[in-house]
Amino acid sequence: MMLASLLFPLLFAGDTKPGPTPNLLAIRVGKAETIAKGTIEHAVILIENGKIVTIGEDLPIERGIPVLDRPDWVVMPGLVNAYSRLGLDSEGGDDMSAEVKASAELYAAAEDFQEVVKYGVTTLGLYPAGNGVPGQACAIRPLGKSKEELLLADGCYLKMISRATPSAKKLFQDGFKKADEYADKEKKAREKFDKDKKGKKDDKKEEKKEEPKTSANAPKQADAVEIEGAAARAQGEAAAQEPAAAEDPKPDEKKDDGFVPPEPEPKAKPWVDLRSGKLRGLVSINNAAEYVHFQDAIGKETFSWDLRLVVQRESDIFYVLDKQCYDLEYDGIGDKKCRVVMEPVLSVTPGTMRNRNLALELSKAGAKIVFIPRNDTLQNAKNWLANVGEMVGASLDRNVALRAVTLEPAELLGVEKRVGSLEKGKDANLLFYSGDPLEPTSKLQAVMLDGRFVHGEVKL
Template structure:
């Protein structure tokens, strides 16, 4: 009798395992045009997706018998957009003073049930880097160091940024990396520089520490995670570069604004990439229009571009702003990389996101045309092989 029970149990378990194996979701998408970003454009191509990842891509791809086939003639498939620098959907912590709080995690602020996340998903954003700090942080630096109607954002080491997908019912469903980068809000005064240097030097002498107040800085010092630094004014960038000279393993990423082109040579020498707003600007004290992303790209500074305004409208206008930059001279291929693979590289997640390649997450957009044409519409958005947005 006991043997019969064991036999029945084994049959049930075998059935469960075989059901799990059969549950592998396979999708094949046929499209007129697949823009991989890193390996060119595939005409009349096929993408095979298995369990959320790209299994095969090309012209001559075998489609598994079990695959669900999605045909999108006259459409372009493009990687999901990556915004590496945002506070969208988050609250506003206190402002003012200096900070050394590397243990603070922005992921603890995450609240999935925000309409803003649904709307930026519809704008094509499948990955977002969330900054620890105040919502006014970016606006402050975009205003050359002055913020109307508010105080000065806290300077110093403000915590750990998170990398998320803007969809999910629970925080853990949104998280790509809960400690994706260390965040510094830099100001070139002695007090702030002392706070930053003291924290880094202390961590440098405690490389084996597991203290949550120390470990994030150890990881940053060793280059295990990138360090994002908000700093816009050219003079302050020079102070920043000098301050970080002793910490040569750190992977610095500069979040900056209009005046950055004035320190291009210094950025190149230190190999510091730049996150910049997608906008046409004016040269200081003139009405001369300048395309700073173009200037940085032509000088071979790696750039990632983010929405000019960190709100829903800014995200919804993003591709139109990108089209304007291209019309004003920004190289089209660099523009495409600046909104996909470059920000993914800066956040250290390019091994799984930012382009359409075998083995990467199937985060993609189905578009009515070229992503950098003003009239192009986003028809579907896919994250890890699942359609998470369809245009009405």
């Protein structure tokens, strides 16, 4: 170790500001919360070129590899805040702008991005502002020189706001009507294609009137970053969540005969994608009533969705945990096994001062918890993990809690192959704590983003 530090004296010159990190680095810590594979005691993590090469208990370290040895520290994956407007300030979408993307607002030099990393947030999911159906979220790494460098994935989820009003419910139906129109259009194109094909065989003179420029399945240039992973994952989950969706004939299946479906209108595309499973909905609700009205609004429409539950002081969401308990007309949140994006905060039974831990209740009912800071401000990003700790103090399972700030939000954003856990091949986004990350007394000693220390005091 001494040798190592001598070898890289220049790299770790500064005490508080991290210097350059070696490309190849071994880390030995007291404990690693891998999220994916539990806790590893005496963990050794090897990092190369910004990726985790290997992780395990007490692994031997090859000579010559620089080693960061901190037997008292605990390491965990960088936090993923999947639902934020940090660094964004425009009034993006309006009531019905599913095509709007938060990525369009991205400004790489936003100060908040520089700051939030210091609190351990290494991945952000950013959504467009607005009411109704304001648009689609993107996933970013907060540090980078350009928008492209920041962007991990785009079209991560479509934010939709459900309210118990006729107009709000109609928005969803109007949206899917667009998808219906497209389905009609596609059907006609298909018929025409078949007829033309037949006609071509018979008479080659007939020419195509309309030639779609690109395939509906091929991501557009702007979406190109990592979207395949997100899409595939969304499709997979859609199949799991809504078996009916999987049975729907996919346009892909008819690909081999050379038919290229027409490109949907930009306004229609998100709805077509929702239906086909390429896009997931994130439906914002405040209470139980808005949940059932959302269910009513979408009717038999099958698409994959998660929930954004705004946890209010008095919340009645426990009424819709499962269908059985209150003999509901719709499956409960737990039955759907969807994700619930929520603040780590206790609430009370309405009209009373009886505390309840809704995250615990939702989790027990079968839902997956995604925690976000209590408020979308830097100050709350700082207290985020401590607040999650309070939820664990109020009986929430520790593993659920840790997952809810790392892997679960990563999956929501469709970037779970890159971030959210300490696993071989993933981005080396690591947080180093002086103790248990959920203990308020533990100090965040250092933050590593893509294998590079970006915050904290680190001496090899």
